[in-house]
Amino acid sequence: MGLYTSLVAHGAFPVHERLKGHPTVPLRKALEATQWWAPAALENLQLTRLQILLERVAQQVPFYRQWFADQDWSPRALTSLADLERLPVIDKAVLRQAGAGWRAEGAQGLVAQRTSGSTGEPLAFWLGHERIAMDIAAKWRATRWWGVDIGDRELVLWGAPNETDVQNRLRSWRDRVLRSRLVPARDLDRARVDAIIDQIREFRPRMIFGYPSVLARVCARAREQGRCLDDLGIRVAFTTSEVLRPEWRAIITDVLGCGVANEYGGRDAGLIARECPHGGLHLTAEALIVEILDDAGRPLPAGATGQIVVTNLMGPEYPFIRYRTGDRGALDPAPCPCGRGLPLLREIEGRANDGLVALDGRWVHGSHFNYCLREIAGLRSYKIIQHAPDRVELLLVLDEPLAEAVAQGLRRAFTQALGESLTMEIRQVEAIAPEAGGKHRHVVCRVQ
Structure with missing residues (x-):
């Protein structure tokens, strides 16, 4: 660890x-x-934290206070992790319906949060300081697995407008101190990708963080041009928000000459898992419990693929207990060669965050539209389907009719991103059906 990195990791960032x-x-x-x-010791820790969590929410959260009363059951009766199955599975629709009744009574200092809508169902919620700190700590621990630390040069390829266009002075100062450079990953035509390659070579990051589809596109362009990126000292590329496809992993590894670490999680459920150098996708078992359920809500054995349901043990102020993430996956019963006792995810399905193709050939990441749509009042879910380069269909599930001014704003945003001659059909529907394989995809591009 270099001197500057040490000063940041052990001084500036802890103070921050x-x-x-x-x-x-x-x-x-x-x-x-x-x-x-050992796994048994981690399970005992989970059980203790689960008991504490349930006792708090039974007292302070209106929904669970009523639920425990209706069931004539006390959290004190919980004696094993298997008892968690007695609680209801929840999802974003349940949280929206509960509204402020899901927040713990008397909770102070909560921070408002909002998911990006990467599942097509944006959600507003609140988190306490300990829950936020645990997510940061878990990510920090997993970063250090790769021989890098906070303060090492980090290049972030991200597409969220609120994190690229509205950087206030405090965030800019913090990023400069931490040596973290945020590079917008939108409108990826060849000139834009070439500029990103230039920035990577100039900045010489020790780690890169971003969407795997964007990293793969940058690496493919570098290979096409014969530009070298494996001589910069990059140790690891952290990928998130999308399924990491094998061909993406292969080209990122080859062109950057570094390891690739997959990450799975979200602002709502927390940092669920991150990959270590031995290839194990380790769950943050100290902070959450992951269940794999079939479509009827019954638990599946390790190795079987089903719905991923998460209980975050650190957030009694706004609890995510048996929270359906909308993704599918499987637990891995085998231990990781790294020796850590943390359980493993074997695979993750879903989270495929397609982009759209602009009329001039640019590729526009799906996140560009997530952040546009999630602000619509009463939005329950949405789906974008690009049938042809000049034709896009937008499906919306709303609590009330879509205002014409909002519809015009959406058409304006889409045409600005994809091209002025775009034909856009906006349809308000009662529900959005999953794809043929049962997966929910909020952005579907049918353009070759």
Whole structure:
């Protein structure tokens, strides 16, 4: 670890977190110890934290107080992790319907959050400082698995407008101190991709973080041009928000000359899993419990693919208990060669975040539209289908009729992104059916 990185990782960043009221450093240190615990010891820790969580929500969260009363059941009766199956499975629709009744009574200092809508169903919710700190600590621990740390040069390829266009002075100052450079990953025509390659060579990051589809596109362009990126000292590329397809992993590894670490999680459920250098996709078992359920809500054995349901153990202020993520996956019963006792995900299905093809051939990442659509009042879900380069269909499930001014704003946003001659059909529907294989995809591009 270089001197500057050490000063940031052990000085500047811990101070930053303390000023925000986040106990991130002690949580990370604890995680770096518990990751080596035996699976049975981790399960005991989960059980203890689950009991504490349920006792708090039964007292403070109106929904669960009523539910426990209706069931004539007390959290004190929970004696094993299997008892978790007695609680209801929830999803975004349940949380929306509950509204403010899902927040713990008397909870103070909560931070408003909103998902990006990458599943086609944006959600507004609130998190407490300990829950936020645990997510940061878990990500920090997993970053250190790869021999990099906070303060090492990091290049972030991201497409969220609220994180690229509205950087305030504090965020800009923080990123400069942490040596983290945010590069917008939108409108990826050849000139834009070439500019990103230039920035990678100039910045010489130790780690890269971003959408795997974008990283793969950048690497394919570099290979096409014969430009070298494997001589920069990049240690790892962290990929998130999409299924990491094998061909994407292969080209990123080959062109950047580094490891690729898949990440799975979200602002709502938390950092669920991250990949270690030995290839294990480790669950953050100290902070959450992952179940794999069949379509009838019954638990499946390790190795079987089903719905991923998460219980976050750190957020009693706005609990995510048996929360259906909308993704499918399987647990891996085999231990990881790295020796950590953390359980593993074997595979993840879903999260395919397609982009759309503009009329001039540019590729526009799906996140560009997530952040446009999620602000619509009363939006329950949506789906974008590009049938042809000049024809897009938008399906919306709303609580009330779509205002004409909002529809005009949507058409304006889509034509600005894809081309002025775009034909766009907006349809308000009662429900959006899954794809033939049962997966829900919110952006579908049928353009070759």
